[in-house]
Amino acid sequence: MIKRKMNLSLLSLSLLGIIFFGFLSTAASASTTYQLGLRKSTDEYTVIQYDDDGWKATIKPVSNPKEYFEGDANVTGAKSKQTIKGWVDQTYTTYDALLSLYFAIFEYIAWNTFQGNLTAAGYNETTINANYTNTYNAWYGVSAEWWFTDGEFEEKPNNTLSPIIIMKDPSDFNSILDDCNAIIEDILNDSTIDKNLKFVLSNRTADEFLWQLAFKGLAIAEPHGNYLESIVSELGCENASVSGSTLVFERYGLTNYTVEISYGDKGIMSSFTVKDLSDTVIYQITSSNSEWLFYLILIIVSASSVALVVYVVFRNWKRKR
Amino acid sequence: MRNENDFFIGLTPIFHTIIFEMKKQRKKLYFFTMVSILVAVLLSYILQLFPDYLLADTQAEFFSSGLSFISFITLFAACLFFSGIICSEFNKRTGFIVFPKINKYKLILGKYLGNLFLVIFIVTVYYIVLGLFGFFYYGGPINIRIFYSYVFAVLYVIALSSFVTLFSSFMKNVNITIIITLIILLMGFNIADQIVTLIYADTFEPLYSLAYLGNLITSVLENPFPDPRYVEYSFGGIGPGGMGGHFSFGTWITPSIFMGTTLLLVYIIGCFLLAALLFKRRQL
Numbered sequence: 001m002i003k004r005k006m007n008l009s010l011l012s013l014s015l016l017g018i019i020f021f022g023f024l025s026t027a028a029s030a031s032t033t034y035q036l037g038l039r040k041s042t043d044e045y046t047v048i049q050y051d052d053d054g055w056k057a058t059i060k061p062v063s064n065p066k067e068y069f070e071g072d073a074n075v076t077g078a079k080s081k082q083t084i085k086g087w088v089d090q091t092y093t094t095y096d097a098l099l100s101l102y103f104a105i106f107e108y109i110a111w112n113t114f115q116g117n118l119t120a121a122g123y124n125e126t127t128i129n130a131n132y133t134n135t136y137n138a139w140y141g142v143s144a145e146w147w148f149t150d151g152e153f154e155e156k157p158n159n160t161l162s163p164i165i166i167m168k169d170p171s172d173f174n175s176i177l178d179d180c181n182a183i184i185e186d187i188l189n190d191s192t193i194d195k196n197l198k199f200v201l202s203n204r205t206a207d208e209f210l211w212q213l214a215f216k217g218l219a220i221a222e223p224h225g226n227y228l229e230s231i232v233s234e235l236g237c238e239n240a241s242v243s244g245s246t247l248v249f250e251r252y253g254l255t256n257y258t259v260e261i262s263y264g265d266k267g268i269m270s271s272f273t274v275k276d277l278s279d280t281v282i283y284q285i286t287s288s289n290s291e292w293l294f295y296l297i298l299i300i301v302s303a304s305s306v307a308l309v310v311y312v313v314f315r316n317w318k319r320k321r
Numbered sequence: 322m323r324n325e326n327d328f329f330i331g332l333t334p335i336f337h338t339i340i341f342e343m344k345k346q347r348k349k350l351y352f353f354t355m356v357s358i359l360v361a362v363l364l365s366y367i368l369q370l371f372p373d374y375l376l377a378d379t380q381a382e383f384f385s386s387g388l389s390f391i392s393f394i395t396l397f398a399a400c401l402f403f404s405g406i407i408c409s410e411f412n413k414r415t416g417f418i419v420f421p422k423i424n425k426y427k428l429i430l431g432k433y434l435g436n437l438f439l440v441i442f443i444v445t446v447y448y449i450v451l452g453l454f455g456f457f458y459y460g461g462p463i464n465i466r467i468f469y470s471y472v473f474a475v476l477y478v479i480a481l482s483s484f485v486t487l488f489s490s491f492m493k494n495v496n497i498t499i500i501i502t503l504i505i506l507l508m509g510f511n512i513a514d515q516i517v518t519l520i521y522a523d524t525f526e527p528l529y530s531l532a533y534l535g536n537l538i539t540s541v542l543e544n545p546f547p548d549p550r551y552v553e554y555s556f557g558g559i560g561p562g563g564m565g566g567h568f569s570f571g572t573w574i575t576p577s578i579f580m581g582t583t584l585l586l587v588y589i590i591g592c593f594l595l596a597a598l599l600f601k602r603r604q605l
Contacts (some may be wrong), residue, residue: 038372039456040369040372040376040458042459044460081460083458083459084376085375085377086372087372142375155379155464155544157379158376158379158546161380288458290456290460291457294453294456298453299457
């Protein structure tokens with residue numbers, strides 16, 4: 001009997017040990033790299049301030065926030081929302097990175113239009129990946145996106161596959177930029193390439209690349225500050241800086257202005273602020289979610305259930321006595 | 322005033338039977354409540370812990386996928402809670418008492434209502450858990466169609482319970498009633514639906530089938546409501562040169578809301594009337 005009990009205790013201890021070792025090793029391996037903070041949830045974005053005159057006087061007379069965000073982004077009080085649906089590990093080849101991260105949409109369209117010319121000149125997927133052998137590991141998330149509206153949200157999202165891209169190593173952005181710039185340089189110097197395509201394609205500076213990424217679903221991993229610092233320093237941005245979890249762009253329109261993009265605990269954009277020369281906010285979007293209300297309800301329900309069970313047990317115990 | 326008092330005095334035995342039945346069935350209640358919470362948590366939370374298992378685009382789609390097991394839970398619950406309502410009275414010979422202390426119809430009604438409240442409670446718990454997670458992932462407000470779905474789920478539970486009660490009125494044994502009703506509801510209706518669809522395709526809708534009527538619980542969540550409600554898949558020309566027979570198979574997705582509601586009510590009324598008649602006849 002005693003022997004059996006001892007065996008049982010040993011077995012329990014071994015199982016506990018394995019689980020504990022598993023936790024420790026996970027923590028140890030996880031702490032060496034950046035951590036993904038994404039969670040499946042919905043965030044609502046609200047335009048809390050828009051000064052149309054200030055915008056036109058600072059950025060461009062014929063522009064408005066719709067250039068950055070879809071829908072009624074130029075209406076104070078307009079709302080949009082984003083539901084993070086899930087994510088997978090993804091490896092980008094240089095060709096993938098060129099098409100999905102480096103190119104703006106018009107460049108992507110032109111690239112596809114001149115596909116025959118590019119293939120004949122040796123700029124197809126196989127040759128590009130053979131010449132530029134770097135691969136980049138990322139977390140690729142998808143989200144459902146409801147564009148800004150000043151009314152009620154439609155039931156169905158406007159975009160069901162909006163990308164969220166987080167490079168596991170932020171220094172990869174620099175390699176992508178260098179490789180893609182080199183490819184574009186080659187194409188621009190290649191006499192067999194159609195002039196119309198050359199007219200569309202151009203090299204990017206680090207600042208332009210980062211600015212473009214910010215609107216292409218760039219999200220960040222934890223620790224946020226370090227991750228952002230790493231992106232900005234590795235890319236060698238001149239007009240971008242980091243303050244906490246906020247990426248600050250120094251931009252120039254009619255006058256100088258700054259754009260501050262803050263990232264929340266999930267690593268996606270939590271606020272977007274445009275300030276003019278005198279630091280006056282001319283446009284601001286903030287995000288919110290209802291998770292706290294869920295936890296509040298959960299606490300109330302749990303507490304009520306526990307109280308009920310305690311009451312029933314106590315009543316039964318009292319009756320038996 | 323006196324009539325009113327008589328009425329309430331007449332209701333008291335039913336009320337007492339309800340309370341008694343609910344207390345008697347509490348172990349089943351705990352079991353099914355735990356199962357429904359576990360299934361709801363598994364479908365709406367545990368599965369979502371896997372990052373590559375994509376969250377549905379909308380709250381309504383999330384509810385729809387979370388409700389895929391509600392028909393099983395309600396079906397098993399109905400069979401286990403209602404199968405003994407009438408036949409246990411005869412099995413234990415209490416149904417043959419010539420001068421009972423309580424009117425037998427009031428007793429059966431009380432037992433039925435007591436069990437019905439318990440099964441509705443189980444369904445409600447399932448919807449609450451699902452609703453909470455829907456709120457967690459998508460925020461408020463909760464999509465109004467989940468409430469429509471809940472109404473259909475309750476209606477479906479009542480129809481199922483009346484169907485099982487009908488079987489309980491003429492079967493001799495509780496266990497046999499459970500087995501027979503489970504076989505009919507789980508397999509019988511589904512097999513019959515498939516045969517009918519294979520023979521009649523879109524010309525005959527399997528509106529007789531409780532399993533088919535139960536599809537309203539999830540299809541009411543869809544926006545827009547499925548139209549057409551009969552879908553046919555066909556393939557062919559797989560032989561050389563595009564030759565070869567053309568095969569097609571169709572399926573009825575859901576009854577219309579009006580027809581579904583009407584037939585569920587017909588089921589409820591019809592089964593209860595038949596059960597009452599059989600119960601009366603059995604006592605003679």
